[in-house]
Amino acid sequence: MSNPLTLAPAPRSEAAERVRGEVRDFLAEELAAGTFSTHVDTWLSGVDPEFSRKLGERGWLGMTWPKQYGGHERTAMERYAVTEELLAAGAPVAAHWIADRQSGPNLLQYGTEKQRQEILPRIARGECYFVIGMSEPDSGSDLASIRTKATRNEAGDFVVNGAKVWTSNAHVSHYGIVLVRTSPVDTTNRHAGMSQLLIDLSLPGITINPIRILDGGHHFNEVVFEDVVVPGDMLLGEEGNGWHQVTAELAFERSGPERFLSTYPLMAEFARRVAASGDPAGLVALGRLSARVLALRQMSLRIAAALDRGELPNIPAALVKDVGTTFEADVIEEVRRVVDVLPSLDSPDPLARALAEAQLHQPGFTLRGGTNEILRGIVARGLGLR
Secondary structure, three states, X not given: OOOOXXXXXXXXXXXXXXXXXXXXXXXXXXXXXOOOOOOOOHHHHOOOHHHHHHHHHOOOOOOOOXXXXXXXXXXXXXXXXXXXXHHHOOOOOHHHHHHHHHHHHHHHHHOOHHHHHHHHHHHHOOOOOEEEEOOOOOOOOOHHHOOOXXXXXXXXXXXXXXXXXXXXXXHHOOEEEEEEEOXXXXXXXXXXXXXXXXXXXXOOOEEEEEEEOOOOOEEEEEEEEEEEEEOHHHEEOOOOEHHHHHHHHHHHHHHOOHHHHOOHHHHHHHHHHHHHHOOHHHHHHHHXXXXXXXXXXXXXXXXXXXXXOOOOOHHHHHHHHHXXXXXXXXXXXXXXXXXXXXXXXXXXXXXXXXXXXXXXHHHHOOOOOOOHHHHHHHHHHHXXXX
C-alpha cells in the first residue's frame, strides 16, 4: 500500500556519471591551483562570484532549465551529480546556490516571460544571486504569521513595509523572492492573502543589517523594507497564491544533498584519520556514519528523480531535511567522541580546523529551511497522523 513517503528508485544515469567525472577533474585543478580551499558548510558561507562564474561557463548552473532561458536541458540526476561533488569538495558555491536551487525553478514555474528572459540567463551564467524572504522577526517557525505588507499605490505598484531575517547573503545578492501580505489576515484561513514579490535589493528604502554567527562570519542578515516601491509587474505568480507557491518552493530547498553534506569535509578528514590509524572505535564510528549518509543519499536521489518527473514531493523533502540535518550534527559528535583532537580554526591539522568550523556552524543546521519540529509536523500531517 503506497503512502506519501513512497517514491520510485532513482534510475542510474550514465550522463550523470560522466559529468561527475568532469566536475571532479575541474575541482582537482582548482584545488591544485589554490583558487579555493576546502571548508565546512560552504553552500551557505562560501561566497566567491568568480567561482560561480566558472561553473556557469561550464554549463553547471541552470542545468535543467530550457535553453531559451540560458539553461542546458539536462536531467535532475546530472544536476545532482554536480551539486554533490561541489559539496563533497567544500567548494565556495554560496553566491549562486539559492538562485540555482530554488529561485530559478520558481521563476520558471510562476514568472512572467519578461522576468524569465531578463533574469534566468544571468543566473545560469553565475552572475545573478537571490535570497529567500520568508522568515520574520518575532514569528519563529510560524510562517503564516508574517507581517510584512505590500499595498498597491495609485500607479499600481506595491509599497512594501516590514522585515525579513536569516536572508542568507542578502548583502551580496541582487534579488529576493519575498513573501508578503497583500490582503488582510483572514481568521478562517491563515494561509490566504499572501503573495510573492520579486524585489530588486538595490531599491531605495531597503536596509540590510548583518547577523553574525559564532565565528564572526557574515552570511545571515536582516532585511528591512521601509516604503519600498516595487513595480507592479514584479509580482511573482498570482496575487494571493503566495502560500501555495512557497510550499512548492520548499521542496527544492529541503531535499538536496546540502541537507546532509554540510559536514562532509569533516567526515572525509575523519575517514582519512581513522583509515591511517586503524583505530577500532574510529572505524566503527565511520561505518555508522557511512551507512547513514548512503541511506540519506538514496532518499535525496529519489526526490531528485521525482522532481525530474514533474512531481512535487513535499513530504519526503521535509523528512530528508529533518533526518539529514540531524545527521550533520551527529557527525560532529562522533568525531569528538572517538578522536583526541582540539578544535581550532588556526590549527595546522585539517581535522581540527574542520571540526572547529562544523561546531561553530552547527546551531543553524536544524533551524534553516524549517525547524525539525515543524518538519515532523508536516510529515505527520501528510501521513494522516494529525
